[in-house]
Amino acid sequence: MAVPVLTPFWWLLDRRPARGASYRHRATIRIQEALRTCADAYSQESGLRSSHLREVDRALREAQDAILRVHRYAGTIRRRSARRSAARNHAALVVGALQAELLQIDVEPDAALPRLGAKLAMIGERCAEGRIGALLPEDALAGVTPVSAARTALRESLHVALVILTAMAAAVGASAMLPHAGVSDDMRPWLIMGSAVLAAILVGGWHRVGRILELVPGK
Known part of the structure; x- marks a missing residue:
């Protein structure tokens, strides 16, 4: 009886996502969602932000995961291309910059949330333009520790x-x-x-x- 039940799950493991528009622009979509949560949190009074800040954590984590995979979603770089490694290294720096900004929310939320939102807006815009090797300018990445x-x-x-x-x-x-x-x-x-x-x-x-x-x- 177990075999018919397990079969659909094994099929899911082997299936690749459809390469449609929603797949190609997944990083942009996730970034947009994270930007919205930042705006929602910033619009609340400081004592009423707890649930909104948890949403910022969740949405930013999804956006960061998508940024690290943006070279796959875009579908513009071959697997063995030298551009792939450069795009991955840049994405790791970009996520590191976002992570550093996120950690400042518990220090100075009224300043950190707008900064985080501004970075997300720039990343989303450049991602939509296909500039996956320049999601943030070099000066915004100076001294940033890339994530693994x-x-x-x-x-x-x-x-x-x-x-x-x-x-x-x-x-x-x-x-x-x-x-x-x-x-x-x-x-x-x-x-x-x-x-x-x-x-x-x-x-x-x-x-x-x-x-x-x-x-x-x-x-």
Whole structure:
């Protein structure tokens, strides 16, 4: 019984995202979302910002992950091109600059949020223009410590793997329990899928599950 349940999840692991416009401009979209959260947080009074600042953390993390992969999303650089390494190194510096600005929010939020927003706006504009090797000017990157792209990719890969494994375990458990619960055959596939998605959201959060669900056919 487990094989039919697991098959869709193995298919998801092997499937590549569609190379449509939303894929090519994913970094720009994520940056725009992060910029919006910065504006929302800045518009609140200092004592009412807690939930908004948590949203800044979440949105900026997604934007940073997308920036580190912008050379893939753009689809303009061949895998073995020397431009690829240069773009990756530049992206690591850009994310380092954003990270440094983020850390200042707890020191001087009224100054750090506008600075972070200004950097995001510039990065988003240049990303949309295809200038992935100049997302920020050189003077904005002076003295910046680049993030480890490999470490970031490994961390995110482990998170996604945990989400998928949790969904698989929930699906297998539900498929084994539902026949004994008197659930009709028509309802079982929906409940199995619902159990898998719910378990994945509880472990990885909706934003991470949403990225996985984008791989489903028809999305």
